[in-house]
Amino acid sequence: MSGVSDHPVLDPALAPPFPVAALPVLRNVQLRKNVAHAIDVIQAKRARVVEEKADWQALRAAASRIKEEALENLGAYLEQFEERCTAAGGHVHWAADAGEARRIILEILREENADEVIKIKTMTSAEIQLNPFLEAAGVRTYETDLAEIILQLGKGEPSHIVVPALHVNRSQVREIFARTMGLEGLSDEPKALTAAARNYLRKKFLDVPTAISGANFLVAETGGAVVVESEGNGRMCLTLPRTLITLAGIEKVVPRFADLEVMLQLLARSATGERMNPYTSLWTGVTKDEGRGGDGPQNFHVVLLDNGRSSILGRKRERQTLRCIRCAACMNTCPVYRQTGGHAYGSVYPGPIGAILTPQLEHLKHAQSLPYASSLCGACYEVCPVKINIPEILIDLRARVTDQERETAHRFFDPMYVGMRVANMIFSRAWLFHFAQWAGRIGARLVTRKDGWIHSLPSVGAKWTQTRDLRGLPKQTFHAWWKSRERVSKGAREQGSEKAR
Amino acid sequence: MSGWMRASLFITCYNDTLYPETGRAVVSLLERLGVELEFRAGQTCCGQMHANTGFRGEAFSQAKRLVRLYGDAEAVVIPSSSCVAMMRDQYPGLFEELGNETLRREFKALLPRVYELSEFLIDKLGVEDVGAYFPHRVTYHASCHGLRALQLGDRPFRLLAKVRGLELMPLANLDRCCGFGGTFSVKNGDVSSAMLTVKLEDVLRTGAEFCTALDNSCLMHLGGAMHREYAPMKTIHMAQILASTQEHPAEVVG
Numbered sequence: 001m002s003g004v005s006d007h008p009v010l011d012p013a014l015a016p017p018f019p020v021a022a023l024p025v026l027r028n029v030q031l032r033k034n035v036a037h038a039i040d041v042i043q044a045k046r047a048r049v050v051e052e053k054a055d056w057q058a059l060r061a062a063a064s065r066i067k068e069e070a071l072e073n074l075g076a077y078l079e080q081f082e083e084r085c086t087a088a089g090g091h092v093h094w095a096a097d098a099g100e101a102r103r104i105i106l107e108i109l110r111e112e113n114a115d116e117v118i119k120i121k122t123m124t125s126a127e128i129q130l131n132p133f134l135e136a137a138g139v140r141t142y143e144t145d146l147a148e149i150i151l152q153l154g155k156g157e158p159s160h161i162v163v164p165a166l167h168v169n170r171s172q173v174r175e176i177f178a179r180t181m182g183l184e185g186l187s188d189e190p191k192a193l194t195a196a197a198r199n200y201l202r203k204k205f206l207d208v209p210t211a212i213s214g215a216n217f218l219v220a221e222t223g224g225a226v227v228v229e230s231e232g233n234g235r236m237c238l239t240l241p242r243t244l245i246t247l248a249g250i251e252k253v254v255p256r257f258a259d260l261e262v263m264l265q266l267l268a269r270s271a272t273g274e275r276m277n278p279y280t281s282l283w284t285g286v287t288k289d290e291g292r293g294g295d296g297p298q299n300f301h302v303v304l305l306d307n308g309r310s311s312i313l314g315r316k317r318e319r320q321t322l323r324c325i326r327c328a329a330c331m332n333t334c335p336v337y338r339q340t341g342g343h344a345y346g347s348v349y350p351g352p353i354g355a356i357l358t359p360q361l362e363h364l365k366h367a368q369s370l371p372y373a374s375s376l377c378g379a380c381y382e383v384c385p386v387k388i389n390i391p392e393i394l395i396d397l398r399a400r401v402t403d404q405e406r407e408t409a410h411r412f413f414d415p416m417y418v419g420m421r422v423a424n425m426i427f428s429r430a431w432l433f434h435f436a437q438w439a440g441r442i443g444a445r446l447v448t449r450k451d452g453w454i455h456s457l458p459s460v461g462a463k464w465t466q467t468r469d470l471r472g473l474p475k476q477t478f479h480a481w482w483k484s485r486e487r488v489s490k491g492a493r494e495q496g497s498e499k500a501r
Numbered sequence: 502m503s504g505w506m507r508a509s510l511f512i513t514c515y516n517d518t519l520y521p522e523t524g525r526a527v528v529s530l531l532e533r534l535g536v537e538l539e540f541r542a543g544q545t546c547c548g549q550m551h552a553n554t555g556f557r558g559e560a561f562s563q564a565k566r567l568v569r570l571y572g573d574a575e576a577v578v579i580p581s582s583s584c585v586a587m588m589r590d591q592y593p594g595l596f597e598e599l600g601n602e603t604l605r606r607e608f609k610a611l612l613p614r615v616y617e618l619s620e621f622l623i624d625k626l627g628v629e630d631v632g633a634y635f636p637h638r639v640t641y642h643a644s645c646h647g648l649r650a651l652q653l654g655d656r657p658f659r660l661l662a663k664v665r666g667l668e669l670m671p672l673a674n675l676d677r678c679c680g681f682g683g684t685f686s687v688k689n690g691d692v693s694s695a696m697l698t699v700k701l702e703d704v705l706r707t708g709a710e711f712c713t714a715l716d717n718s719c720l721m722h723l724g725g726a727m728h729r730e731y732a733p734m735k736t737i738h739m740a741q742i743l744a745s746t747q748e749h750p751a752e753v754v755g
Contacts, residue, residue, distance in 0.1 A: 339695040375682025377645035402555030424559040463690030468725030478524035
């Protein structure tokens with residue numbers, strides 16, 4: 001999709017590896033401050049509202065069971081969803097990949113003669129790069145979520161899945177709005193900024209008869225869909241237009257309507273630190289009785305997107321990835337994300353969940369650096385409302401990436417790969433390990449300063465010594481000390497027994 | 502305090518090579534508490550570095566070696582929380598995938614006898630007061646593996662509270678990673694360094710003389726930055742604090 005847009009997009013196929021992509025962000029002090037402040041605030045709010053739920057762990061367990069049940073029988077639940085949704089007057093479309101989803105959506109829009117469309121924030125649409133595609137096909141897209149408006153008007157890319165403009169501060173928002181809406185005297189007060197957005201949106205809500213949404217959940221039992229949001233823009237898009245197109249990943253389905261009781265308790269608390277999100281919209285099918293002016297669209301389409309998801313289903317551990325309800329608690333708690341923000345991940349799904357989801361959606365052909373973009377601290381697993389063991393999956397994916405890369409020529413001689421092979425040999429025999437310790441000590445002398453510390457190492461080690469010293473190797477290893485101690489005590493024992501005699 | 506008991510020390514590869522004083526401290530601490538300690542010469546590495554870097558086959562071969570080596574040990578004490586976490590969290594998957602039934606059985610029998618140092622002291626020996634004396638201001642860094650994987654909880658604090666002369670300086674954002682993460686610290690060296698800077702600010706703000714932990718890998722990371730930045734603080738493994746007495750004060754190296 002890179003050809004469509006004239007500015008860089010979050011495309012895993014084009015993005016530089018994580019360590020490289022992180023560099024400009026690490027140098028951007030203001031941006032890191034924005035990110036750290038924003039996620040610290042959300043995380044603290046989350047901690048407070050989670051604390052007050054005595055049954056939080058039980059809810060997490062229930063939610064992971066519900067999602068596992070749905071994933072284990074995904075085909076059946078999707079078909080049930082299709083049947084019930086169709087019976088209620090909706091149209092269900094199946095899209096194997098991003099291209100097919102884009103084509104389906106454009107065809108529907110063509111049938112409607114739509115040259116404009118209003119949108120509710122949907123990461124799935126960002127995943128398939130829908131906006132640039134529609135714009136190129138002559139359909140104007142209007143994002144209606146405040147953060148998405150900021151990004152769309154400022155030609156930015158999302159850096160977070162719940163708060164996509166997390167990296168943009170107030171004065172930057174003011175600048176974007178003033179420039180694109182022609183409001184020169186606009187102040188950077190939140191009230192003034194939201195008023196500007198409201199004025200910009202109101203007309204679109206009333207004029208544009210076609211909307212595109214995502215879905216937080218699809219309910220197999222009823223054939224209905226659910227969107228949760230904070231601003232009310234979603235409710236407008238779901239009720240005012242004549243035609244609604246809902247794009248949803250196939251993993252969004254839950255078996256029963258009652259399952260929402262569990263999911264909705266977890267989602268808002270995990271995502272924004274609220275007990276309940278301000279707007280929860282549930283709808284099934286279409287408004288049949290036009291004459292009586294019922295609420296909601298008369299045409300309802302659901303596009304079920306696979307785009308790599310079904311390839312994850314077959315692996316039991318990795319399948320957990322598809323439980324994700326996109327709450328972003330993992331990125332809000334992640335010490336890596338806190339430093340880099342979202343763009344370094346080169347995907348619309350950043351943070352720990354992005355580090356496992358993106359490479360899998362890309363069939364490990366792209367984004368191979370993402371599974372390594374973690375110190376494996378486990379904070380993500382601890383907060384995940386559906387108990388995705390992200391560290392475990394990161395390690396699994398690292399193994400798959402390594403297996404795939406280790407035989408290639410450029411990796412075979414890569415210092416890290418050579419080091420790992422040598423280390424394995426060394427660790428396989430104690431005498432070889434002890435010899436390597438001795439050799440290492442000799443070698444370390446060359447780089448150890450008079451203060452007993454190493455300040456600069458070659459090759460891979462240089463990445464350590466760029467910010468950290470390393471204590472020089474001690475003269476005696478522990479096992480050598482133990483051996484000498486045993487000799488001494490054995491000698492003492494023998495001496496003692498001789499005396500006794 | 503319980504009576505005589507035997508335990509085997511798995512010192513871990515990097516402690517053996519880089520931090521022998523930690524091993525010596527574990528020996529003097531446990532022997533003082535009446536534990537008959539042995540050290541098996543064949544030990545090398547638990548396989549964590551290989552596993553976490555994606556070298557699963559290699560990690561499996563280390564894991565297999567370790568399980569065989571300690572198969573008949575009464576208890577295995579490990580002064581490194583991440584290595585214990587490796588065994589608890591990753592060995593089952595490795596053996597499930599690459600091992601055979603015998604190996605899985607041997608591992609299952611061994612696992613309940615594997616202890617991280619503070620677990621061994623509190624859960625197995627039932628001691629909190631180990632008779633230590635360390636008259637210094639100390640802050641405790643909870644390594645991620647100790648905190649989340651092993652769920653050590655308040656064990657380290659209970660042990661430190663009974664050390665005479667020790668003043669514990671509370672550390673803000675205790676649950677935040679120092680950014681080490683094994684090969685992460687070089688593969689993503691810049692991000693790791695940024696995380697370290699943030700952690701170090703919190704650690705230095707405590708005003709402690711020493712930063713302690715139950716894992717020398719975090720301490721190597723924090724201590725390396727402290728030394729580079731001429732910080733007025735040193736790192737010390739908790740075993741060394743617990744081993745320290747008035748007659749035999751802790752060895753502080755570096």
